[in-house]
Amino acid sequence: NAGVTQTPKFRVLKTGQSMTLLCAQDMNHEYMYWYRQDPGMGLRLIHYSVGEGTTAKGEVPDGYNVSRLKKQNFLLGLESAAPSQTSVYFCASSPSRGGLSDEQFFGPGTRLTVL
Amino acid sequence: AQSVAQPEDQVNVAEGNPLTVKCTYSVSGNPYLFWYVQYPNRGLQFLLKYITGDNLVKGSYGFEAEFNKSQTSFHLKKPSALVSDSALYFCAVREFKAYSGAGSYQLTFGKGTKLSVIP
Structure with missing residues (x-):
């Protein structure tokens, strides 16, 4: 199993450009999440999904959109990138068998710089 | 609302302590x-969790944590530190209402504590 994979690993954007980050998991997990990690701030939840075709806002959703058209994929979009979105982005997934008690499995991250 | 605090930005400990x-x-x-736990340029790896039951939880790599309800704490411990334990450690919480079965999908993380084990 590859676990949780993220593409790309690195990206540099100019202000106003758009891009999509792809997260894929091969563990048949129901729940998927997108976080951003900034120095001294821990991880903050951007959006999450509890199943194919469903998404919900997390703590810091502004400026981002997501889609979960297939169970194994969770896409994070930036329509018009801003320097404040410079961060490391992590995708995670978890099964639903234990509900909220299940741990999350994280991808390796995408380092995004917006100039 | 749920929140978590990690009061130390950095912890230094000698190997073996x-x-x-x-x-x-x-x-x-x-x-x-x-x-x-997060190693440099890597994603987060799960160490252990407390759900219910025994207050002392054992996890990966010899780590354990003690749940203390009265002090609302969940400190991570290891009897003998290794240099390879040097990393960034995150505590996270999710609330659950036992009477209704409802809870928060959101996992709230602390800001992280950098552990340095000195040879």
Whole structure:
């Protein structure tokens, strides 16, 4: 199993450009999440999904959109990138068998710089 | 609302000595508590969790954590530190309301504690 994979690993954007980050998991997990990690701030939840075709806002959703058209994929979009979105982005997934008690499995991250 | 605090930005410990990384939490219902570790340029890896039952939880790589409801704490411990334990450690909480089965999908993370084990 590859676990949780993220593409790309690195990206540099100019202000106003758009891009999509792809997260894929091969563990048949129901729940998927997108976080951003900034120095001294821990991880903050951007959006999450509890199943194919469903998404919900997390703590810091502004400026981002997501889609979960297939169970194994969770896409994070930036329509018009801003320097404040410079961060490391992590995708995670978890099964639903234990509900909220299940741990999350994280991808390796995408380092995004917006100039 | 749920929150978690890691009061120490950095912890230094000599190799072979016991280590403790502190975490306190706040929830309105019952807590699900987690510890994750992050090595440089890597994603987070799960170490251990407290759901219910025994207050002392054992996890990966010899780590353990003690749940203390009265002090709302969930400190991470290891009897003998290794240089390879040097990493960034995150505590996380998710609240759960036992009477209704409802809870928060959101996992709230602390800001992280950098552990340095000195040879």
